[in-house]
Amino acid sequence: MPIRIRTGALAGIAGQAVSVEVVINRGLPGYHLVGLPGAEVRESRERVLAALRHCGAKVPPGRITVNLAPAGIRKSGASFDLAIAVGIAAAAEGWSADGATSGRLRAVFFGELSLFGEVRSVRGLLPLLLDVGRPSAGARTCAVVPAAQGAEAALAPGLRVVPVRDLREALDWCRAGREPDPVPARATPTGAGDNGAIVAAAHAACCEIGRLTGQELARKAAVVAATGRHNLLLVGPPGAGKTRLCRLLADLQPPLTPEEAIAVTRIQSAAGLLSASACATRRPFRAPHHTVTAAGLVGGGPGLRPGEATLAHGGLLFLDELAEFQPAVLDVLRQPLQDGHVTVSRGPGQRRFPAAFQLLAASNPCRCGHFGSRTRTCRCAPRDRSRYLSRVPGPLLDRIEVFAAMAEWKGSFTPGAPPPVGGGWRTSPQVADLESARARLTAWARTGGAPAASGADRFLDHARGAFGLSLRAVVRCRQVAATVAALDECTHVEPEHIQEALEFRREATVTPET
Incomplete structure (x- = not known):
């Protein structure tokens, strides 16, 4: 039968x-x-x-x-x-x-x-x-x-x-209906069991960021990006600490909610990347090589498998040596950065993959990496310097809210040394600062956004004309200012918060700090 x-x-x-x-x-x-x-x-x-x-x-x-x-x-x-x-x-x-x-x-x-x-x-x-x-x-x-x-x-x-x-x-x-012999159960974390390790890693990351003296703008940019999940680009010479700083942001991410944990676990299971713990407890951190293809980045190939953008869903996508990526490959990130998902078509098949990630990127200022250095001579011609970073598509840069230039390392970082005490989150960030600011941002989001003090929006409108900001850039600058206000424990976005957010705009970032 x-x-x-x-x-x-x-x-x-x-x-x-x-x-x-x-x-x-x-x-x-x-x-x-x-x-x-x-x-x-x-x-x-x-x-x-x-x-x-x-x-x-x-x-x-x-x-x-x-x-x-x-x-x-x-x-x-x-x-x-x-x-x-x-x-x-x-x-x-x-x-x-x-x-x-x-x-x-x-x-x-x-x-x-x-x-x-x-x-x-x-x-x-x-x-x-x-x-x-x-x-x-x-x-x-x-x-x-x-x-x-x-x-x-x-x-x-x-x-x-x-x-x-x-x-x-x-x-x-x-x-x-004979039941099999019991199978020794593996731990299936719900997030609570790993909170101690997550908090310990966050405290260690805050201490290490606090030790980065001489990189004030980059340090502030990292804390703001980690708090508000803003896209971040660091530009500086080799060895300045760009890659290390971006990797520290992985330890500053908040724990996954139960719904996010299931979504991340589903993706990791489909990709064959699920860990022995069976359930994802940390936000993913993906760092593809600059030779990655468009299909490898957003998905495709036989069977329309998910790409790095989907594997980073709910977490961080780190593009080191950003200017070395093919411009056509970087162009495919526009849709996921804007919509939080990517649609891939191949022949008669079509798949829609989630891709709500935070973009982190790092780049040298030129091909040799020493433009703006006080101790090394740049070997690049002026035309080559301008052409190097112009490989990154403008629409992609417009979707990055936080930019910071980093100076060459001058021996100011001592592993194991105590971080500076006092000065607030700008000098010695604490995990409590980030958690409190995230709670304030969440409360503002429920009421339609952060309230602005008198003069803040006028100041931003003036900056729009001065810097030639697009409408998207204005909106994102306002979001960064809200994050700065939340970190400052303010009830409104003040003009000084707008001004500080403008410091992170690429239009104001020309050469590394010296």
Whole structure:
């Protein structure tokens, strides 16, 4: 009799429902797999049959036909192995279409099989369970998954997870409802358990930023960018500390909310980057090399897989040596920086990936890196200097709110030395300063934005004409001023906050501090 087993296919970072339909007819022995299978799925034939024989399951000497429905979408990956094996065993042994066995066959099955019947982990289990295993009204879906991914599967709400180590355990559960032996549970952090480590890292980052004497503008820019999640560009000679300062911002990020943690975990699971803790607890930090392609940055390629912009969703995307990236590659960041998502099309397929990240970038002022240096001579011609940073598209620069030039290092940083005491967040930033400012920004956002004191908006309008700011730049400058006001614990945005925000504009940043 025909058997239908539920499973799913991974499409980008989403899951699509797939039914494995199995029928065994009389005739010459054979195994036929239809339904637009990819190369990995076609190769499942040998894995599935060997695993069934090793587990003692009956493999009939008939014509086995396996259909993966719907036939209009391409199936790739090895996650179909377990569902196909269970379907063949059910058809061969004539499992009843009613009763308890039928109810268990309505579960969803995911797992790759070894030749010995071991159930191995699969990429993208969480998005598959969230989208395919969603319980129907009044029913609770069971999910039979690899034992090694039991903690990951437990993140999907409303599912009863049945973790199995091998095919024999899965078949025993389907035949008689026999529960597998308990699997030692891995920790599934909810965020609270890691808060201590996150706070400790933030305190260490604040201390290190406070020790960067001689880089006052860059230090203020880093604190403002970390507090308000503003995009940041640092320009300075080699060894000035641009890369280190940007990496410190990863430790100043607030913890993920439960909703953000699930979204980040879904993306990491689909990309095969999920850590052993099963649930993301820290905001991602991605730093692609400057040779990355457009598809690698925003997604694409076979199967329309997510790119670095999506992998940085909810966290930081760091582009070191910004001017070395191809201009056409940088251009593709316009949409995600503006909309928080990216739409990728390839042939008849189209995917929309989340990409709400904070952009951090660092660059030398010229090709040799020594323009503006007091101790090194710049070897670049004036025309080459102007051409170097002009490789970065203007529309991308217009989406960066905070710019800062850094001077060459003069030995003012001493590892382990105590940071300066006093002076507020501009001199010795504290974690409490950032947390208090973020709370104030959140409260202002609920009421339509930060209130402005008399004269602040007039001052900004005057600066718009003086610097030739675009409308987008004016809006973002106002947002940076609100962050500065929140750090100063003010109730309104004052003209001096606008003035300080204008210090971070690229129109006011010409050469490194000296």
